[in-house]
Amino acid sequence: MWWTYLLAMVLAGCTSAWQRHESRLTAAEASGRYAEALVEARWLVDNAFQHAPAAERSPAAEARRYLRLGETAGKTGDASAAVEALRQALTLDPHQAAAVRAQVDRLPLPAEQRDRFRQEFAWNSAALAPADNFFETAGHNPECWSYQVREVRLRHHRTVQTADGPQRQASYDARPWRFDAVSRRWQPEGMWVADVGTETEPVGGPEQPRYRAIVAADHEFFSDGGVPPCHRSGWRGPYDALGTIFVAERLP
Numbered sequence: 001m002w003w004t005y006l007l008a009m010v011l012a013g014c015t016s017a018w019q020r021h022e023s024r025l026t027a028a029e030a031s032g033r034y035a036e037a038l039v040e041a042r043w044l045v046d047n048a049f050q051h052a053p054a055a056e057r058s059p060a061a062e063a064r065r066y067l068r069l070g071e072t073a074g075k076t077g078d079a080s081a082a083v084e085a086l087r088q089a090l091t092l093d094p095h096q097a098a099a100v101r102a103q104v105d106r107l108p109l110p111a112e113q114r115d116r117f118r119q120e121f122a123w124n125s126a127a128l129a130p131a132d133n134f135f136e137t138a139g140h141n142p143e144c145w146s147y148q149v150r151e152v153r154l155r156h157h158r159t160v161q162t163a164d165g166p167q168r169q170a171s172y173d174a175r176p177w178r179f180d181a182v183s184r185r186w187q188p189e190g191m192w193v194a195d196v197g198t199e200t201e202p203v204g205g206p207e208q209p210r211y212r213a214i215v216a217a218d219h220e221f222f223s224d225g226g227v228p229p230c231h232r233s234g235w236r237g238p239y240d241a242l243g244t245i246f247v248a249e250r251l252p
Contacts, residue, residue: 018044018051025068034075041069045085063093070103079107083117087242090121097121116145120226120243144230146181148189149251150174152217155195159203166203170214171195177221177251179231186251209240217247 025040045065048056055061070085086100104117156171174196176189199211213222216236223246227235234252239245 016051018053029072034072038072038076041065041072045069059092063089063096066092067096067099067103074103074107077108079109082107086121091241112145115143116228119143119229143228144181144184145228146179147223147225147228148176148178149221149223150176152214152220152222154215154218157215164202168201168203168211169198170211171198172214209245213237213239213245213247221248221251
């Protein structure tokens with residue numbers, strides 16, 4: 001039987017890491033082992049740059065991997081991970097709007113939360129590829145939901161030298177505010193918290209959305225969880241590609 005073992009070794013050597021993980025993902029999906037499938041789907045997303053064949057390195061191919069990751073995450077009950085994957089898929093390939101909407105509709109979410117995500121994807125889809133915007137919003141009043149933001153005041157705004165080179169730093173104090181969709185009123189949700197966080201950006205490096213937004217929000221308001229359609233016109237942004245970071249001079 002030594003030749004059988006030898007043949008198996010030879011075949012394994014001819015199979016790339018990419019092919020092995022793709023096969024494991026397909027097998028796990030087919031047998032309903034979604035926790036295992038999620039691990040494999042994440043591996044394909046995280047390792048495409050190094051291991052994917054040339055045909056799998058386009059934005060469209062990457063978007064399909066994120067769609068598969070979102071589908072698998074939804075089947076494990078991890079709606080948060082699924083939504084994040086769908087955001088990435090729509091950003092990479094706006095023409096996937098129909099597939100994204102279909103997955104949003106299947107997520108294990110309360111109706112109010114699902115409607116909120118549908119609205120978020122509607123804005124992004126309309127902006128990125130209007131002809132492919134399958135999120136129907138026309139003819140409806142802008143939807144409102146409760147959400148929380150932070151009032152910001154910069155504590156320190158400076159440039160420092162780090163081991164990786166010069167870096168801009170913005171540390172800040174913050175106070176939480178919450179909009180209640182039932183009463184349509186804003187209320188503070190606590191006192192000012194000193195030195196609540198620090199955002200950074202390398203000097204001469206790529207712009208960092210959170211750093212840019214926090215600096216812009218000095219003595220203003222900052223949201224990093226998206227804003228409802230009824231208040232969208234009152235917020236500047238988005239500062240990020242996913243459409244979640246906004247700044248406002250005053251609360252809408």
